[in-house]
Amino acid sequence: MIRFLHKVAKPFTSAAQPLINLPKHLKPTRINLSLKSYLKSNPIKTVLLFSDLLRKKISAVDSYSLLYVIKACAKKSLGTEGQQTHTLVIKLGYEPIIFLQTSLMDMYAATTNVADVHTVFDEIPNKNVVCWTSLISAYMRNQKPYRAIEIFRQMQMDGVEPDQVTFTVSLSACADMGALDKGVWIHDLISRKPEFSEDLSLMNALVNMYVKCGDIRKAMLVFDNIRVKDVRTWTSMIIGHALHGQAEEALRLFSTLEEENKLRSSQSRGTKDQLLVPNDVMFIGVLMACSHAGMVEEGKRYFRSMIEEYGIKPRHSHFGCMVDLLCRLGLLKEAYSFILAMPIQPNAVIWRTLLGASGVHGNEELAAVAQSKLRELNASLVGDDVALSNIYAAKGMWEDKIMLRYEMTQRRTPGCSTVEVGKLHS
DNA sequence: GCTAGTGCAA
Known part of the structure; x- marks a missing residue:
C-alpha cells in the first residue's frame, strides 16, 4: 500500500475538510505530463511518482495530477490509494471540479x-450527462442492467439529455437483459439525432443489442446501414448468425470480410490500417457457427487458418468450440486425442463437454476418463457424478453406480443435501 | 503543452 497521508480520513466523512486552497489555474507542469505518460505505460509508476510529489512538493499538486492518479488507481484496482486520493481532493479544495468527481466514480466502480x-x-x-453515464456504467460493471436502465430513465426525468455514450452503455444493458422493447425504445431516441449514426461505437452497441435480443433481421438492417465498419461490427454480426443457427450466413459474412481484405491489400500496398484483420473473438463466432452446423472439415480448416494465417493463439474457448464440434458428431476418440494434444491445460469446461457427449453416445470409458480429469482439476460438480452414474445405470453396471453414489455421499459438503439438489433439478 | 463516462462469446 502506498501511503499518501499520515492520518487517513474516510472521504465520505466530514473529517475531510479542505485545509488549504491552492490556485486552480497553474500552468501545465512537467510532472503532470510524466504522470500522464506513465498512466499509459505503467500506472503504478504514476501512483509512486505522485506519492513522491506529495512529500517533496505538495504545491505542485493540482487537479490534473489528482485526475491522473485517480485514473491510475482505477486501472490497477488500488482501492486504498484511490480512497486516499479522494480524501486529498477534498483536503486540497478540488471537490467542485466535476472531472475529478466523475473519475472518482469510475475509480470506485473499479475498486469497491x-x-x-x-x-x-x-x-x-x-450533475451533467457524464455523471449520469458514469453511474449507469457502474451498475453495468456490477451486472445490474435493470438498475442501469432505471437510472437511464431517472436521468431523463431529471431533464438531462443522454448523449452517444449514455446510449451505448444503456443499449448494452438492454442486451444483457434481452429486453428488446427497451432496446427499440432507445433505438427510436437515437434515430432522432441523425449525427449519432456516425458514432461507430454506438452503432456496434445497437447491432449487439438486436443480436442478444434475438432480432437478427433488425441487427442485419442496422449492420447494412453502417458505412464504415470495424472488426467489432463484423464480429457481432457473425456471432449473431452463429447464435441463431444461421451457420451459412455467419461463414458467408466471414468470407466477405476476407475477400474485402484481399481486395484492399492488393489496391493499396502496405496500409494495414484499412484492413479489418479478424481477431480471436471473431474466430469464436466462426467456430461456433461450424459447431452448430456440424461442419467438421470447415471447422478444422478455420482453426488451422486462425493459427497459421492469422497468427492467433487459440484460447480455451477456441479449443472448447473444436471439442464441442467433434463431440456433437460423436467423434469422441478424435475429441479425446485433440484434447490430449492441446498446448495449454484443458479446463473443466472442456472435460465436461467430453463427459456430456460420452453420456449421450454411451462411451463409458471416456466418460470415466473425463470424470477423473475433472476430479483432478478439483472442479467436479455433483452434476458430473450424477451424469456418470446414470451412464453406469444405463449400461447395467450397478455395482459401479453404487460405488459412485457412495463416493458422492462421502464427499458431500455440509449444508448442501442431495435432496435439495434433486429438488432444484426436478 | 494536460482534464470525465464507451462495446465484441460462454
Whole structure:
C-alpha cells in the first residue's frame, strides 16, 4: 500500500475538510505530463511518482495530477490509494471540479462497490450527462442492467439529455437483459439525432443489442446501414448468425470480410490500417457457427487458418468450440486425442463437454476418463457424478453406480443435501 | 503543452 497521508480520513466523512486552497489555474507542469505518460505505460509508476510529489512538493499538486492518479488507481484496482486520493481532493479544495468527481466514480466502480459510486454521485451538486453515464456504467460493471436502465430513465426525468455514450452503455444493458422493447425504445431516441449514426461505437452497441435480443433481421438492417465498419461490427454480426443457427450466413459474412481484405491489400500496398484483420473473438463466432452446423472439415480448416494465417493463439474457448464440434458428431476418440494434444491445460469446461457427449453416445470409458480429469482439476460438480452414474445405470453396471453414489455421499459438503439438489433439478 | 463516462462469446 502506498501511503499518501499520515492520518487517513474516510472521504465520505466530514473529517475531510479542505485545509488549504491552492490556485486552480497553474500552468501545465512537467510532472503532470510524466504522470500522464506513465498512466499509459505503467500506472503504478504514476501512483509512486505522485506519492513522491506529495512529500517533496505538495504545491505542485493540482487537479490534473489528482485526475491522473485517480485514473491510475482505477486501472490497477488500488482501492486504498484511490480512497486516499479522494480524501486529498477534498483536503486540497478540488471537490467542485466535476472531472475529478466523475473519475472518482469510475475509480470506485473499479475498486469497491456501486454504493460508493452512488454516494459520490449524490454529492455532486450539478450533475451533467457524464455523471449520469458514469453511474449507469457502474451498475453495468456490477451486472445490474435493470438498475442501469432505471437510472437511464431517472436521468431523463431529471431533464438531462443522454448523449452517444449514455446510449451505448444503456443499449448494452438492454442486451444483457434481452429486453428488446427497451432496446427499440432507445433505438427510436437515437434515430432522432441523425449525427449519432456516425458514432461507430454506438452503432456496434445497437447491432449487439438486436443480436442478444434475438432480432437478427433488425441487427442485419442496422449492420447494412453502417458505412464504415470495424472488426467489432463484423464480429457481432457473425456471432449473431452463429447464435441463431444461421451457420451459412455467419461463414458467408466471414468470407466477405476476407475477400474485402484481399481486395484492399492488393489496391493499396502496405496500409494495414484499412484492413479489418479478424481477431480471436471473431474466430469464436466462426467456430461456433461450424459447431452448430456440424461442419467438421470447415471447422478444422478455420482453426488451422486462425493459427497459421492469422497468427492467433487459440484460447480455451477456441479449443472448447473444436471439442464441442467433434463431440456433437460423436467423434469422441478424435475429441479425446485433440484434447490430449492441446498446448495449454484443458479446463473443466472442456472435460465436461467430453463427459456430456460420452453420456449421450454411451462411451463409458471416456466418460470415466473425463470424470477423473475433472476430479483432478478439483472442479467436479455433483452434476458430473450424477451424469456418470446414470451412464453406469444405463449400461447395467450397478455395482459401479453404487460405488459412485457412495463416493458422492462421502464427499458431500455440509449444508448442501442431495435432496435439495434433486429438488432444484426436478 | 494536460482534464470525465464507451462495446465484441460462454
